[in-house]
Amino acid sequence: MSVLNTAAPAAAPAASGSATWRLIKAESRLSIRDKVGPLWGVGCPLIVLIILGVVPALREPVEAAGGLTYFDLYVPVLILFNLAILAMTALPTTLAGYRENGVLRRMQTTPIGPARVLSAQLAANFAIALVATVLFLAVAGLGFGVDLPRHPVGFILSWLLASAALLAVGLLITALSPGRGAATAIGTVLFFPMMFFAGLWVPVAQMPEMLQTISHYTPLGAGMQAFQEAYLGHFPSAAPLLTLAAYAAGCTIIAIRWFRWE
Amino acid sequence: MPAVIEVRNLHKRYADKVAVEDVSLTVQEGEIFGILGPNGAGKTTSVECIAGLRTPDRGEIKVCGLNPLRDRAELTRRLGVQLQAGQLPDRLQVAEALELYASFYPEPADWRALMHGLGLADKARTAYAKLSGGQKQRLSIALALVGNPKVAILDELTTGLDPQARRETWELIENVRAGGVTIVLVTHFMEEAERLCDRLALIDGGRVVAVDTPAGLTERARIEQRIQFRPSRPLADHLLTGLPEVSGLTRRGELVIVSGNDNALNAVTAVLARNRIVAERLRVEQASLEEAFVQLTGGRLDSR
Ligand SMILES: Nc1ncnc2c1ncn2[C@@H]1O[C@H](COP(=O)(O)OP(=O)(O)O)[C@@H](O)[C@H]1O
Numbered sequence: 001m002s003v004l005n006t007a008a009p010a011a012a013p014a015a016s017g018s019a020t021w022r023l024i025k026a027e028s029r030l031s032i033r034d035k036v037g038p039l040w041g042v043g044c045p046l047i048v049l050i051i052l053g054v055v056p057a058l059r060e061p062v063e064a065a066g067g068l069t070y071f072d073l074y075v076p077v078l079i080l081f082n083l084a085i086l087a088m089t090a091l092p093t094t095l096a097g098y099r100e101n102g103v104l105r106r107m108q109t110t111p112i113g114p115a116r117v118l119s120a121q122l123a124a125n126f127a128i129a130l131v132a133t134v135l136f137l138a139v140a141g142l143g144f145g146v147d148l149p150r151h152p153v154g155f156i157l158s159w160l161l162a163s164a165a166l167l168a169v170g171l172l173i174t175a176l177s178p179g180r181g182a183a184t185a186i187g188t189v190l191f192f193p194m195m196f197f198a199g200l201w202v203p204v205a206q207m208p209e210m211l212q213t214i215s216h217y218t219p220l221g222a223g224m225q226a227f228q229e230a231y232l233g234h235f236p237s238a239a240p241l242l243t244l245a246a247y248a249a250g251c252t253i254i255a256i257r258w259f260r261w262e
Numbered sequence: 263m264p265a266v267i268e269v270r271n272l273h274k275r276y277a278d279k280v281a282v283e284d285v286s287l288t289v290q291e292g293e294i295f296g297i298l299g300p301n302g303a304g305k306t307t308s309v310e311c312i313a314g315l316r317t318p319d320r321g322e323i324k325v326c327g328l329n330p331l332r333d334r335a336e337l338t339r340r341l342g343v344q345l346q347a348g349q350l351p352d353r354l355q356v357a358e359a360l361e362l363y364a365s366f367y368p369e370p371a372d373w374r375a376l377m378h379g380l381g382l383a384d385k386a387r388t389a390y391a392k393l394s395g396g397q398k399q400r401l402s403i404a405l406a407l408v409g410n411p412k413v414a415i416l417d418e419l420t421t422g423l424d425p426q427a428r429r430e431t432w433e434l435i436e437n438v439r440a441g442g443v444t445i446v447l448v449t450h451f452m453e454e455a456e457r458l459c460d461r462l463a464l465i466d467g468g469r470v471v472a473v474d475t476p477a478g479l480t481e482r483a484r485i486e487q488r489i490q491f492r493p494s495r496p497l498a499d500h501l502l503t504g505l506p507e508v509s510g511l512t513r514r515g516e517l518v519i520v521s522g523n524d525n526a527l528n529a530v531t532a533v534l535a536r537n538r539i540v541a542e543r544l545r546v547e548q549a550s551l552e553e554a555f556v557q558l559t560g561g562r563l564d565s566r
């Protein structure tokens with residue numbers, strides 16, 4: 001065997017930029033192979049979108065929603081559904097699994113280090129969410145005639161803040177859960193009440209006053225509020241944007257403070 | 263030869279238990295240095311401290327002149343580590359893993375050649391979770407070497423490999439060393455240590471019991487030589503036990519077993535000759551490294 005006479009590669013030394021990029025590509029590929037994100041995070045809401053799109057009753061305007069129909073409202077709800085699955089279920093399950101199986105530990109022996117794997121996972125899920133959102137908007141628009149948000153900049157800003165907030169929540173779940181199983185459980189248990197406050201089952205506008213108030217202080221509720229305003233053509237008000245930013249910053253800080261690498 | 267790794271009075275405790283009591287050792291450039299000891303002796307903890315993966319409670323460590331904790335960026339480029347517990351994502355394929363890890367280093371080895379050399383070429387597209395234990399182990403070795411390290415730490419390199427794969431891995435390690443890489447090999451296999459290592463540190467209960475060449479360690483343990491024979495005529499014990507070279511005598515059936523120092527054999531044969539006794543079925547026991555270990559630690563290596 002002449003294994004070790006294999007030094008001196010022809011290629012130029014890999015810059016660390018290229019390592020990061022490769023890592024993001026690898027993590028994206030793994031996320032797609034893992035199927036949780038694509039199936040539950042993208043496929044499931046997409047199918048729901050298409051099914052709801054053919055129900056005529058949902059084309060009635062929702063009371064107190066500024067002229068938006070039930071179906072109009074479901075588009076941002078399903079965008080949030082996608083973000084929530086990716087950030088709160090797929091991400092923590094993968095990262096806690098990496099910690100449990102020593103993937104992070106092995107990375108610690110390389111010049112790249114384990115924090116870069118975390119970033120790559122965040123980037124991968126962010127990219128998948130971005131593609132999914134564009135896909136949902138396209139299907140809703142081209143397939144079912146739903147207008148794009150009338151305030152695009154406000155919508156993009158809201159979307160960025162919402163993904164930052166949810167990814168930060170996912171990171172916090174990863175940091176605090178002892179193992180992969182626990183991470184999945186926590187993510188799933190949080191998912192349903194949080195989706196409730198986004199209006200998955202009942203539009204927020206039709207909730208009792210108290211629940212509406214609570215909703216506005218949850219990440220998905222705040223995201224929904226901001227999306228809705230952008231859809232109606234306004235720049236989202238400060239309250240939901242600040243709420244999202246606070247979740248993003250707060251959860252990230254706590255996650256970094258308490259993160260266990262092994 | 264310059265020292266590549268220097269460890270002085272390393273001490274590390276986990277919450278409830280001292281894993282490394284006091285370990286000092288020096289690894290010279292270009293050698294294969296073995297760390298041998300039973301399970302739980304503190305081998306893994308010691309090398310994890312050397313690799314900068316754990317913070318020692320006390321002691322000093324230098325690897326290529328670097329502090330493993332402070333100079334991480336530089337150290338990780340020069341040190342390849344194969345961890346006892348360290349996996350890859352389940353769905354990452356062999357070739358993907360090697361290519362990815364190669365991209366982490368400024369001057370990587372040719373990962374394709376490594377993959378071929380380690381017999382993983384036909385598994386290039388196989389997901390990590392689908393590999394056998396031996397294949398995972400070989401991939402792990404490949405990942406430790408893909409950065410073209412100056413020093414490689416290999417923890418329980420051949421545990422879980424079948425004998426054939428184990429011999430192939432030994433050959434590989436010899437090739438790696440021939441390429442100028444200094445190797446620290448953690449093992450609890452005597453045969454492996456004897457075959458590969460230039461020098462060995464015997465670790466037991468978190469302490470270095472002895473550091474020597476495999477032959478030197480056997481030599482040390484041979485202070486107590488054992489001579490076994492069947493006398494052709496009845497033999498009075500006192501003829502032998504009276505010899506200063508002899509420390510003990512036992513009988514098993516017709517056999518007499520004499521233990522004593524290096525010169526015991528000469529002294530015993532002289533006495534027998536003077537008394538016209540022939541030593542039939544004479545056997546002098548060569549201490550093996552295993553016996554040396556038992557002697558020096560008072561314990562036993564459990565082979566898993
Ligand atoms: N992470 C840990 N937390 C607590 N105790 C540990 C940990 N790792 C190892 N130990 C204990 O420290 C001792 C030394 O372990 P280790 O260094 O793994 O030994 P070896 O590699 O020689 O088998 C053992 O008794 C083991 O149970």
Ligand SMILES: [Mg+2]
Binds near residue numbers: 306346417418
């Ligand atoms: Mg060990």
